[in-house]
Amino acid sequence: MRRLKDAVVGGACVIIELVVRRFRCVSVTCPVKTFAEQVPGLTRPHARFTDALQQLLASIGMELAGRAGVRLAASLGLQVGRDTLLRRVRALPEQPIGHVRVLGVDDFATRKGHRYGTIMVDLETRRVVDMIDGRDGDSLAAWLREHSLPEVICRDRAGGYADGARQGAPDAVQVADRFHLWQNLGQAVEKDVATVRHDLAAALAAAAAATCTAEPPPVMHHRELKVVTRLRRHHAAVHELLKQGLSKAAIGRELGLHPATVRKLANAAEVDTVIAMSQNRASILDGYHEHLHRRWNEGIRNAAQLTREITTFGYSGTEQQVQRYLRRFRTGAGQIAIPAPRPPSGRDITRWIMSNPDNLSSDDAGQLRTLRKRSRALNRLARHVQDFALMMTQLHGHQLDAWISAAEKDSFTALASFARNLRRDLNAVRNGLTLPHSSGPVEGHVNRVKMLKRQMFGRAKLDLLRKRTLRSA
Structure with missing residues (x-):
């Protein structure tokens, strides 16, 4: 007879008593000698937990990881340690990756500023296929060599991923993601708007002085x-x-x-x-x-x-x-000039320029039209953004060279720097503005990874986060 302690049900400890047969090997050379009969679905050789209990511990580890999982297990009458929970999670079977034709890659932080990982997503099925430690090109190249090579790799404009994709899959078409292109353009526009806003404030002050009849x-x-x-x-x-x-x-x-x-x-x-x-x-x-x-x-x-x-x-x-x-x-006793109307903040102006005109409110659209009439520089900057937006949304990548030349010839420092940087990754950027592939699903999974990471406690590491992401994708 064999006793197995399984769980606590209704506050009472449940003991399962099994009568099993023991077999003896007739071979004198067998090192084991005897074999105990196993109950399918309940017992297995050298196991300290039943199959059902192992599945329960794995579920607790997936949701709460180490210390928090131990506290929940204790309330259920299960005396386990945090390492046991993590081992149950690591022992879960891996899902086959299969062939990925269009691969999306991006980085995420397991500990911001210290440790990062890379997430791989099948952009055709929108499913996470793998997560690896590190965000450098060597890690990506090693992963690509171990799996069937994709035909298209969609990535951000980081040089590490570009080198890794070139080393691991030299025949794959690299595509610069449009989200990151638009994000980088917005950062450049905000810097140039700060300079234009200085001149715009002077123009508004002159206009206010021209319309004012009282003596200042x-x-x-x-x-x-x-x-x-x-x-x-x-x-x-x-x-x-x-x-x-x-x-x-x-x-x-x-x-x-x-x-x-x-x-x-x-x-x-x-x-x-x-x-x-x-x-x-x-x-x-x-x-x-x-x-x-x-x-x-x-x-x-x-x-x-x-x-x-x-x-x-x-x-x-x-x-x-x-x-x-x-x-x-307060250093003097005289009067001070009443300031002219201040232009909107640089962040607001940038948001208006970078937004779809159909999505702007009537007040915001009206203020933007007024500012563009007041400032020729702001009007030129907005035209550059409009041209890039049309090129990006309508997938007219063949116009990229002309847009870069026009931006470099203008007087906007940050925009010209953005345009020059596009030349360093010209083929991938042109593919991003021509092909329909985008890293939108990858960004969505990165946000989900951030939420899962906030829910984890104790000794939660990359492999645990990886298991949770792959099984919940």
């Missing part, structure tokens, strides 16, 4: 902000060292500046461009400057009272923010 109050010259003074000093120092023949890395060491800051200052011919990019950021006081300036000129200098007044208009900030803004005006 005398302008009080207040001290320049410290950040502006520091930018002017650093810009002059960087360009002086560039004239002496120093490299950007050497300039960064000499001035104690970050390499990205040195590049930004070195690429800007005029310091006003850098100041505009750093100062034309959205502020919680946008929309209330005119009231603050007018009340200041009327003699109301108390920040608490001014905060209460603008709160009735919808201001949701604090009194300290109003105090910091008014501090620059």
Whole structure:
């Protein structure tokens, strides 16, 4: 007779008593000698758990991983450790990958900034086929060599995936994903909008002055902000060292500046461009400057009272923010000029330019039309974006070379840099703007991986995340 402790049912411990036969081997050379009879579906040699219990532990491990799974198992009367749960998950059978004709690859973070993985998706069936550790080209190339080679590889514009696809599947057609192309274009447009917005603010101020019949109050010259003074000093120092023949890395060491800051200052011919990019950021006081300036000129200098007044208009900030803004005006006793209407934030302008015109509200579309009439530069920038959008949505990849040339010849620094970078991966970008393949399903699975990762506790590692993703895809 053999006793098996299976589980707790209704608060009572259930003991299964089995009567099994034991067989003896007649061969004198057999090292085992005896064999116990097994009950199909219930027992197996050397097993400490029944098949049903193993499936239950695997399900608990899949959903809760280590420590949290142990706590749930204990409440069910199952005394197991977290390593046992992880082993049950790792022992689950792998699903066959099969032949993938169109493969989509992208990276995800298991620990942001430290550890990354790569997810592979069959873009024809939209099913996750595998997940591997690392996001470098060697990992992708090794995976491709071990499996049937795809005909098309859809990827982002990272150089590692491009090299890995070239090494592992040299005959595959590489396609740059349109989502990442549009995302990179939006980042370039936002940088150029910051510069254009500086000129747009001047145009709006001139228009407001032309329509104003009242005599403006005398302008009080207040001290320049410290950040502006520091930018002017650093810009002059960087360009002086560039004239002496120093490299950007050497300039960064000499001035104690970050390499990205040195590049930004070195690429800007005029310091006003850098100041505009750093100062034309959205502020919680946008929309209330005119009231603050007018009340200041009327003699109301108390920040608490001014905060209460603008709160009735919808201001949701604090009194300290109003105090910091008014501090620059307290060095003199004169009046300050009432500011002209501020243009919309750079992020709003970028969103309007990058959105489908049919999806914009009537107010947003009207403001964008007004801004494009006020600024020729903004109108040209919007036309470049429209041309790229038409090329991307209508799959007119043959127009890519002409678009790149037009962007490089224009005066937009960030847009020209984006266009030059497209030449480094020209074939894949052209394929992305010509072929119908896209990494949309891959991005969807990456978001699902992020949600699964947030649900995991304890010693959850990449292999556990991989099992969960593959079985839930």
